[in-house]
Amino acid sequence: MSSQPIGIFDSGLGGLTVVRELRRQLPNESIVYFGDIARLPYGTKSRSQIQRFSLENTQFLLQKGIKALVIACNSSSSAAFQLLKRRFPIPMVSVVEPAVGEALQRTKAGKVGVIGTPATIESRVYEEALRRGNSRIEVFAQSCPLFVPLVEEGWLNGGVAERVIQKYLTPLAEKKIDTLILGCTHYPLLREEIQGFFGPKVQLIDSASPTVKQLASFLERKKLLYEGRKNARFQIFTSDLPRNFIHVGERFLGEPLPPIKVVR
Amino acid sequence: MSSQPIGIFDSGLGGLTVVRELRRQLPNESIVYFGDIARLPYGTKSRSQIQRFSLENTQFLLQKGIKALVIACNSSSSAAFQLLKRRFPIPMVSVVEPAVGEALQRTKAGKVGVIGTPATIESRVYEEALRRGNSRIEVFAQSCPLFVPLVEEGWLNGGVAERVIQKYLTPLAEKKIDTLILGCTHYPLLREEIQGFFGPKVQLIDSASPTVKQLASFLERKKLLYEGRKNARFQIFTSDLPRNFIHVGERFLGEPLPPIKVVR
Numbered sequence: 359m360s361s362q363p364i365g366i367f368d369s370g371l372g373g374l375t376v377v378r379e380l381r382r383q384l385p386n387e388s389i390v391y392f393g394d395i396a397r398l399p400y401g402t403k404s405r406s407q408i409q410r411f412s413l414e415n416t417q418f419l420l421q422k423g424i425k426a427l428v429i430a431c432n433s434s435s436s437a438a439f440q441l442l443k444r445r446f447p448i449p450m451v452s453v454v455e456p457a458v459g460e461a462l463q464r465t466k467a468g469k470v471g472v473i474g475t476p477a478t479i480e481s482r483v484y485e486e487a488l489r490r491g492n493s494r495i496e497v498f499a500q501s502c503p504l505f506v507p508l509v510e511e512g513w514l515n516g517g518v519a520e521r522v523i524q525k526y527l528t529p530l531a532e533k534k535i536d537t538l539i540l541g542c543t544h545y546p547l548l549r550e551e552i553q554g555f556f557g558p559k560v561q562l563i564d565s566a567s568p569t570v571k572q573l574a575s576f577l578e579r580k581k582l583l584y585e586g587r588k589n590a591r592f593q594i595f596t597s598d599l600p601r602n603f604i605h606v607g608e609r610f611l612g613e614p615l616p617p618i619k620v621v622r
Numbered sequence: 623m624s625s626q627p628i629g630i631f632d633s634g635l636g637g638l639t640v641v642r643e644l645r646r647q648l649p650n651e652s653i654v655y656f657g658d659i660a661r662l663p664y665g666t667k668s669r670s671q672i673q674r675f676s677l678e679n680t681q682f683l684l685q686k687g688i689k690a691l692v693i694a695c696n697s698s699s700s701a702a703f704q705l706l707k708r709r710f711p712i713p714m715v716s717v718v719e720p721a722v723g724e725a726l727q728r729t730k731a732g733k734v735g736v737i738g739t740p741a742t743i744e745s746r747v748y749e750e751a752l753r754r755g756n757s758r759i760e761v762f763a764q765s766c767p768l769f770v771p772l773v774e775e776g777w778l779n780g781g782v783a784e785r786v787i788q789k790y791l792t793p794l795a796e797k798k799i800d801t802l803i804l805g806c807t808h809y810p811l812l813r814e815e816i817q818g819f820f821g822p823k824v825q826l827i828d829s830a831s832p833t834v835k836q837l838a839s840f841l842e843r844k845k846l847l848y849e850g851r852k853n854a855r856f857q858i859f860t861s862d863l864p865r866n867f868i869h870v871g872e873r874f875l876g877e878p879l880p881p882i883k884v885v886r
Contacts, residue, residue: 402660404660460625504771518786535696
């Protein structure tokens with residue numbers, strides 16, 4: 359048992375949707391979050407750049423004494439997860455594999471949709487992980503560049519969200535997918551509207567819940583879960599001032615943010 | 623008279639809407655364009671970072687032998703225009719002042735709207751330049767984060783564009799503006815839809831035309847216009863592979879792109 363914090367990083371504040379789940383499933387654990395706002399978005403950067411950023415972020419969190427790491431950024435998960443696992447001997451989860459594992463378990467038709475930012479979709483990281491898990495899975499991928507600004511504007515329902523969702527997801531509905539991976543940490547906020555579009559026959563998988571489940575089982579196996587009752591600490595660091603992102607961050611986290619510390 | 627090229631830079635390919643106008647107004651001039659795709663977006667970076675990037679971009683273009691510079695990026699125009707003017711003794715125009723000059727000339731009611739990315743609107747660069755020109759002008763600013771992805775998706779008309787435009791611009795219509803500055807190089811592609819929303823009583827000002835007019839008058843005054851008839855050259859350099867941006871670039875430019883060279 360260890361009272362050291364769990365570290366989590368993302369290129370921005372979207373990873374707070376994972377923190378929200380972490381605080382729900384593991385309320386006793388302390389958390390240190392790092393959002394690399396100065397260098398976002400990662401998705402358009404080269405693989406070697408993303409690896410360098412991911413190494414630096416991890417080193418920063420290790421200095422904070424973390425006992426485990428969550429890579430909440432899809433681009434880092436794709437470009438740097440293997441590298442970080444080789445380099446640092448602590449329990450580590452990405453947001454890709456847990457969601458893929460869950461989707462493979464749940465699909466009955468073997469037809470899985472994946473939505474994400476253009477960079478995630480072009481990287482084919484979900485597609486390849488799904489095929490590694492089951493080579494007969496049919497994967498239908500769709501990039502949804504308007505979803506992130508839609509979430510950041512807080513336009514989570516109403517006419518615009520409805521039409522954008524319809525426009526992006528109609529092709530997936532026509533393919534008769536029965537499972538859809540929300541491959542971006544922003545998308546859980548559109549979950550209800552997306553579910554409303556597909557109806558109950560399509561199961562939505564967001565990364566947060568399976569990622570935290572996997573982390574919890576790693577920590578349990580290594581006896582690193584903290585079972586004390588002292589108040590869990592939650593700290594947020596970013597690499598630049600988060601502009602007007604505070605209210606966006608609160609939307610992701612589902613509660614007021616603690617004070618944010620900017621580090622350079 | 624000089625056959626040297628005109629240099630133009632932007633953080634991405636949006637500045638090609640200015641190149642389009644440059645090729646229309648000054649078809650004999652050669653052009654070197656630099657799009658700093660590796661480091662976009664500039665809007666969320668600090669002022670000193672944007673200054674450093676802008677200096678580097680200008681130095682790169684100077685190595686290509688440019689005789690004049692167009693800063694087609696709103697963030698650079700705001701953070702680095704004065705610095706670049708002091709540092710480099712060539713004719714130089716930004717996209718801000720020409721649009722502001724045009725708006726001040728055209729408004730009759732003295733009520734001017736400005737739309738742009740969140741970073742541009744928060745920088746208040748248009749607002750301050752308008753007030754410097756006429757302290758009694760009323761300025762109504764509105765950031766429109768969904769416009770850039772809308773343009774990049776090519777959703778220039780239809781239900782989504784219409785509703786997004788309505789949502790962002792209704793508050794400006796209620797203020798009874800008679801002039802609207804399109805403060806982002808992406809927005810000219812939404813011009814028709816925006817005009818359709820306001821009707822003919824609101825004049826839309828995009829930067830491209832007044833910027834090129836100002837440049838042409840500088841070049842004329844310094845006898846730097848090229849009046850030869852040899853084929854004008856047009857080169858595009860970027861700092862990273864432009865992913866799937868080629869077709870977006872063609873939309874900005876209004877014609878097929880020349881081959882893009884990536885420099886590091």
